[in-house]
Amino acid sequence: MTNTQWFVLIGILMLARGLAATTISRLPFTSAIVYLSAGLILGPTFLNVFHFDPLEQSALLEVLTEIAVLISLFSAGVKMPVPVTLKRWGPPIRLAWVSMTVTVGLVAAFSYFILELPLGAGVLLGAILAPTDPVLATDVQVRHAGDQDQLRFTLTSEAGMNDGSAFPFVMLGLGLLGLHDLGPMAMQWLVVEVLWATAGAVLIGVVSGAALARLGWRLRSGNSKHEVLDDLVGLGLIAVVYGLTVWLKAWGFLAVFFAGVALRQTELMLAGTPKNRHGLMEPDTSKSASAIAGPDREVPPTVSQESLVFKEHLERLSELTLVLLLGGMLSLDVWNGRTVSVAVFLFIVARPLSVAIGLIGTNTTRRIRGIAGWFGVRGIGSLYYLMYAIEHGLPYDLARELTQITLVVIMLSIFIHGTSVKPLMERFWRS
Template sequence: MTTTYWFLLIGLLMLARGLAATTIARLPITSSIAYLAVGVVLGPFALGIFHFDPVARSHILETATEIAVLISLFSAGVKMPVPITFKRWAPSIRLAWVSMSITVGLVAAFAYFVLGLPIGAGVLLGAILAPTDPVLATDVQVRHAGDYDTLRFTLTSEAGMNDGSAFPFVMLGLGLLGANELGQYAWRWALVDVVWATLGAVAIGMASGAALGRLGWALRNQEPKHEVLDDLVGLGLIGVVYGVSVLLHAWGFLAVFFAGLALRHTELVLAGAHKNRQGLLVPDDPKADPANDEVPDPETTPLTVSGESLIFKEHLERLSELTLVLLLGGMLTLQAWNWRTWGTALFLFLVARPVSVLLGLAGSGATMRVKLIVGWFGVRGIGSLYYLMFAINHGMPPGLARDVIDITAIVVALSIVVHGISVKPLMDRYWRKK
């Protein structure tokens, strides 16, 4: 397809999505399913009008998925209820680290014993498929700043953290394949890739978000007052935090998520927010929170970088979702639909994810209904595609690349369909019972 046809295709899809927003909201499908269907029909699986080769275009796809995940993680961090308390965040921390590790182990064992892949490739595949997605799972995640629902909070905060906690396993898998230095007895991996990269990322993100929150508040509310371009400032924070994290060998995804979280917390504290009965910070006037759905009063609303830039970030999320899911459809081939790819997807959805969630949340106090819903809605998406491209560009042996690409593409495609179809009826049923 020429550039002109790509403009036409993307433009038509954007028009259709924008004009049919109400219709799609009433249907038992998500917009991602529609984009995927268009990609499959136009791709090599059906008409063959275009074919996206992930190996030949791995650098472009890595950058595109990287940007999409970063924007989504920042938006998720901004919408998180604050302040952070161990009691509220403990289930999410368990999911992001304990359940993540169990999922990687189970998928690695399946890949080694059933698929016949080397153990390094199995660990790498587990790391690619284990993290839940912050981009495509918007229907089950926190909808706006001030959304205090426990289920949506758990799913969102898990997705925000496990995109960083998966990175050590990606590096471990590459190390076992000879593409990354692990050190004797894996000491370098444990100290640098696990301990420092994780703690350093949290520290960089929290410090940067808090500093920007105070600077923005001072510019707006102290004499002489200054205008602040919130969209640019929000994007700038993402770029700076991610760049500093990468330079210091910390996990940038984790840092950006906590930067958004710290930014909102700092701005709420400076605005004089009070704690509600749940112990969460809320604006004194809920209508005066610009990140909420209600129209703020321009005379009383304290402008914040987190609130004013959120809508723009969500528009970028929708554009990246459209483009990347369409390209995913163009990656799928008839040969990729085999027992290995289907089997991996079924094992992940029906065994690895539910088992890891039940074990990770054991003794947490979460009800069985919440555990089962969280265990089902482990949506895979753009994050998995990013890790796949990262592995290809950082030394994954070419002989293994095609197997891992086919498995990942089919798992993500099936996740978009099965989770997308089930999200609305299951969430409606959950809310009715609640």
């Protein structure tokens, strides 16, 4: 397809999505299914109008997926009005690290013993498929700042954190394949890429988000009524935090999520936002009087609240574009027993079992554990990790097989989870 044809295609889909927003919201499936169906019809599976080869375009696809994940992680972070307490954050932290590790181990074992892949390839595949996706899982995540649903909070926080907690396993898999230096007895991997990269990312994200919140609040609270361009400030925070974190050899995805969390939390605290009976912060800063110097002065707007709408628009655009391209990557030859068996094992065995293990001893109900065990949506994050591995020298034959498996898993996740999310969630809320 020419550039002109791409403009027309993307433009038509954007117009249809925008004009039919209410109709699509009432459908029993997610909008990602519409985009994927369009890609499949126009791609090599049916009409073959266009074909997007992820192996040939891995560098471009890595950048596109990287940007999409960063925007989605920041948006998820600024929707968190929940005070950071172990009781509230304990379940998602366990899902992001304990369940993540269990999933990687289970997929690696399946790949090694059943698919007869090298151990390093199995670990790498587990790391690619283990993270839940912050881009495509919007229907089971926090919808707006102040959403107090425990299930949505748990799944959103998990998706925000496990895009960073998966990176050590990506590097471990590459190291076992001889494509990355793990150090003697893997000590370099343990110290640098597990301990420092994780702790450093959280520290950089929290400090940066809190500092920007205080700076923005001070500028707007003065008599000068200083104007702040929230959209640019939000994007600038994402870029600076991510670039600085990667430069210091820590996990940028994790840092961006926690920068969003710290930005929102700090702004709510500066506004003196009260907590409700559940101990959760209310999102409406107008309820606060502590930030108002006088009775005639309005509460300053916040960077997180004002920039969130713009970030959500970017999320929709990136979802539409990347899922459409995903449909153009799929052809009939990717469907075989090996690719489908991984998806079935991941959805039916690995995800439910890892969630059950990760949430042992928490205060989550059996119903929440069951829903969380099913809705482990895979998507753009997995595609990013795959492109990252390919760009780091993954052998062609192995890269091709892992690509086929990943594409089939993502596609089945979009269709299976996308058709079950609305009826199951409605039943969950009624109960």
